[in-house]
Amino acid sequence: MSNRSLFESWKGLSDHDLATELARETGKRLVIHREQEIEAGTTVWRLKDSGDMLAHNFLMEAFKALRPDDAVLSEEGADNRQRLDSDRVWIVDPLDGTQEFGEGRADWAVHIALWERTSLTAGAVSLPSIETVFSTNPATPVPPKVGKKPRLVTSRNRAPYAAILVAESLDCEAYRLGSAGAKTMSILMGEADIYVHDGGMHQWDSAAPAAVALASGLHASRIDGSPLEYNGPDTWLPDFFVCRPEYTEAILHAIWGRDPR
Numbered sequence: 195m196s197n198r199s200l201f202e203s204w205k206g207l208s209d210h211d212l213a214t215e216l217a218r219e220t221g222k223r224l225v226i227h228r229e230q231e232i233e234a235g236t237t238v239w240r241l242k243d244s245g246d247m248l249a250h251n252f253l254m255e256a257f258k259a260l261r262p263d264d265a266v267l268s269e270e271g272a273d274n275r276q277r278l279d280s281d282r283v284w285i286v287d288p289l290d291g292t293q294e295f296g297e298g299r300a301d302w303a304v305h306i307a308l309w310e311r312t313s314l315t316a317g318a319v320s321l322p323s324i325e326t327v328f329s330t331n332p333a334t335p336v337p338p339k340v341g342k343k344p345r346l347v348t349s350r351n352r353a354p355y356a357a358i359l360v361a362e363s364l365d366c367e368a369y370r371l372g373s374a375g376a377k378t379m380s381i382l383m384g385e386a387d388i389y390v391h392d393g394g395m396h397q398w399d400s401a402a403p404a405a406v407a408l409a410s411g412l413h414a415s416r417i418d419g420s421p422l423e424y425n426g427p428d429t430w431l432p433d434f435f436v437c438r439p440e441y442t443e444a445i446l447h448a449i450w451g452r453d454p455r
């Protein structure tokens with residue numbers, strides 16, 4: 195099916211459903227692209243770059259066709275500051291976890307989120323390697339707790355100081371994953387309970403995971419407990435954490451020694 199025909203079939207979708215379909219379709223295309231490029235013997239660097247741009251270009255074409263009056267903030271696109279005056283801004287990471295994508299791993303994701311002036315109102319995160327999409331509607335219920343110890347997931351390439359404080363204070367079992375979307379969705383898959391990140395990330399790294407997490411009933415905020423805010427002049431977000439709600443206060447106390455709010 196051509197892109198034009200595909201977009202025609204998506205006309206009339208709600209924001210939730212559009213986010214879901216964009217995340218799913220982009221992920222499918224990336225899986226096919228990776229298979230073809232690996233078979234062709236491409237380099238890891240070329241695979242990562244081409245995957246980023248394939249996903250970005252598809253999403254930009256889709257938004258132009260289906261939400262032409264909305265602004266878009268994408269990791270792979272130039273930052274159009276006119277978005278600051280827009281009531282509706284799609285914040286997307288076309289390929290979150292580019293390194294993992296290039297390495298042939300499964301812990302990468304596609305992020306689609308909609309920010310409407312003061313809040314995240316729709317979003318989806320796809321994990322294409324396992325053909326799974328998490329959305330804001332229908333939201334995925336928080337799964338039952340598994341095991342006695344809390345399980346903390348953190349980055350593959352660094353151990354954030356805040357995560358170390360939480361792991362030690364709550365006696366967590368800890369493991370590592372790549373994409374921020376993969377880490378957040380591991381909580382909704384019942385594989386983890388806590389994800390703590392300090393040291394900074396961009397808005398597109400956390401917007402869709404936060405939208406999906408909040409819709410599902412998880413806690414998601416800055417590490418001082420303050421609400422997440424998006425579409426600011428600076429795309430940098432200093433910190434972020436997501437957890438099963440019963441761990442929220444213990445995490446804040448582990449990091450700050452008290453509730454900072």
